[in-house]
Amino acid sequence: MDNLGERLMQQASQADGAMPKSDGFSVPQGYFEGLGERLRKKVFPQQTKVIQLNPKRSYWSVAAAAAVVIALASTIYLGNRTDAIDFDGLAVSDMENYMVNEVELSTEELAQMHPIDEAEFQTLLSGLIEENQITSYLDATIEDIEELNYGYEE
Amino acid sequence: MTTEENLVVALQSPKDQAAAFQELVDTYKERLYWHIRRIVLNHDDTDDVLQNTFIKVYRNIANFKGESKLYSWMYRIATNEALNFIKEKSRKLGVTDNEYLDEKVEQLESDVYFDGDEIQLKLQQALASLPEKQRLVFNMKYFDAMKYEDISEVLGTSVGGLKASYHLATKKIEAFIKGD
Numbered sequence: 619m620d621n622l623g624e625r626l627m628q629q630a631s632q633a634d635g636a637m638p639k640s641d642g643f644s645v646p647q648g649y650f651e652g653l654g655e656r657l658r659k660k661v662f663p664q665q666t667k668v669i670q671l672n673p674k675r676s677y678w679s680v681a682a683a684a685a686v687v688i689a690l691a692s693t694i695y696l697g698n699r700t701d702a703i704d705f706d707g708l709a710v711s712d713m714e715n716y717m718v719n720e721v722e723l724s725t726e727e728l729a730q731m732h733p734i735d736e737a738e739f740q741t742l743l744s745g746l747i748e749e750n751q752i753t754s755y756l757d758a759t760i761e762d763i764e765e766l767n768y769g770y771e772e
Numbered sequence: 773m774t775t776e777e778n779l780v781v782a783l784q785s786p787k788d789q790a791a792a793f794q795e796l797v798d799t800y801k802e803r804l805y806w807h808i809r810r811i812v813l814n815h816d817d818t819d820d821v822l823q824n825t826f827i828k829v830y831r832n833i834a835n836f837k838g839e840s841k842l843y844s845w846m847y848r849i850a851t852n853e854a855l856n857f858i859k860e861k862s863r864k865l866g867v868t869d870n871e872y873l874d875e876k877v878e879q880l881e882s883d884v885y886f887d888g889d890e891i892q893l894k895l896q897q898a899l900a901s902l903p904e905k906q907r908l909v910f911n912m913k914y915f916d917a918m919k920y921e922d923i924s925e926v927l928g929t930s931v932g933g934l935k936a937s938y939h940l941a942t943k944k945i946e947a948f949i950k951g952d
Contacts, residue, residue, distance in 0.1 A: 641915055642888020642896070643809050650805070654797045657823060661830050662790050753863070757856050761848075
């Protein structure tokens, strides 16, 4: 093992392929074959095949039953409804996704919509920011985490 | 247009993106897997990070402007995901990144997906003791056989700096093994 460094350098200089050298790691059998399908289901869930449960049932009877249910439900719901639709029922992540994917406003544009002189500074100053919120923010916004360590290490 | 450029165009087109995403995964899954695996060491963790990487690539492909190569961009995302994974885990455990990796290397001995011999295990122990950048550069140069120019594009460090990091890494690994 005395000349390991030399051997490592020698092997490194001879390396020319994209395939990894042996490092002792292995993967479960069939892992790579199944990966594409698992990812497809996560990224495109709407394309998952739907199997019809009872294809022989008449569409007309189903449509009629559905119409009756909707009519009754609407009457009862609208009759009893006291609360108006508001933002409280929306998940923050849904609103964020909508803003990012549908509205396509950059963070700068969003900031312009809320001028800084309207910000409630006391709320900002008195509210404690959780460590995990900071981590999540840095994870989402900092491209090179190394930048934060500049001048710290070596 | 190159194959890579065609793939990017298809990924940005709603009509073709599902098929293009499949092609993207098929083309890069193994390379990215091994890159991530050498950072996080454990198969299950690698699987999580790899899936997150592909999902992030898909969600952000509209922002890819072709200023760097597609695979460099994906490597960068994979690297950041893997490093953040380690930082998050070590933070939760209240230990440093190197202490967390030491623990992971110890677990390799009983890991069914590690078939390494004594010297391969020793090498992992030495790597776990290195600073983050040296560890990354060594893995990408030695195991992935990447060119310094490509590593530079991924890590955003100058080629000169990378050569120095690689040299330091090999010296430290040598000292680690001799000192045992």
